[in-house]
Amino acid sequence: MAYSRIRFIITFAWFYGYTSLKRGYVYVATYMITPLSVLFLIYVISRGALLPYAILGGLLSIITMNSLSLVADVTFLRLELKLQDLLVSTHVKALDYLIGHILSNLIFSMPGIMVYILLGTLYGMFNAFRIIWLILVLTPLLISSSALAFFISTFIPHVRHSWGVASFLSIVFTIIPPLYYPAYAIPVIFLYPLLISPSTPASLVLQSAFGLYETDIILNYVTLIVETSIYVLLALKFSRWRSV
């Protein structure tokens, strides 16, 4: 049974993630344009001084934005295409569907991740220690943002609302938190409300691991893991799966 569930998850990632990449590559340019534009602005304004923030921020943004775009995707698949209706009459569980989407997202985000890895490498930002932190942070960020998006999407009654919610969350979770700018630039008191976005602790950990901002890396990582657990739990326990 477990094997057949894994098989479905992989097939779903092929069905939705790989085909999106293969046939919808124009959207790769769409999700790349915001972080690259911000990178350009930061480079020009700071004369290159804040470029490492822009590179790390871009990497975090791509994962967060693509994960949050699930709000619109899952809503559309549920309400317009009735894909969820089709799957609930099979053995597929909400968890399988969610992991299938997470994996699809990862595949779809790959070109963007590669571009930023390349930029970071050219800028001499990476070493083994930092790459490990990168993987340790981006994985829970992908899971938590996707789980939150999935949870929200199952409550959206109309597709037209989903585009707005996804765009709103994308901005709130990637532009306002300290992803593209140093965390020390805002008072700590403002950081607390921003912690609701998993991108905030994720950014604090990476800025610390990359020597850009001194903070308690373990505490922030634990915050990210706790947030990820909460959002996954929300998605699995409270999402509307069979009852829609």
Next chain:
Amino acid sequence: MPTSGIAEIEGYDVVKEPNKVRKIISSIPQEARPVGIASPLEHVVMYLTARGFSLSEAFNLARKSLKEVGLWDVANIPTDELSGGMKRKVFVAMAIASNAEVVLLDEPTLGLDPISRLEVWSILKHLDAKLILTTHYMEEAKELAKEIIVMHKGRIVARGTIDELLKPFNGKVRIESNIGEYKVGSNYISYINIEDLKDFKGKDITVKPITLEDLLIINGLGED
């Protein structure tokens, strides 16, 4: 979830034994539409793995069913590029490939052109599974169903074979004119014995044979 009553499929309670039910059914919703970026082959394979088939089984069954519904030539083309009828056939291919004991199809030929509809009917007629089909097309019900259940506002109003259901109309024809028993749109419809037709000679009426539609008309089911 149901608020009252019991529903069983092949003896399994749909509420108490959902896993057993899921194993034997394949359900295709009425408004299901394919994901535009994915091909018919990718749809059927994904659906079959969701039903627990191995990848090699899924590919084999998908190939077979896509050939059966006439989509094999476009099996690798994104469904965005297919016609409406072909898109609908993707779901018929899924249902066929599923090898389910009971297939629930909701309006499987909605929006199909007449030829595609005939093709789908022919496929469904040869399906080994027990088919529960929801349709508003009376000719479809007549063509495919051994037993017809007419429902109105969630309640069964008539049930039986086509002959049983049309028994009240035996020896009758339908006439449409500007006066009559049942008002449908701007027309009035009445049912009269064939031998009484001579009484209407020279009058402005249209005579039609009885169909399943007439069952709906006499039960007042066309009103909402």
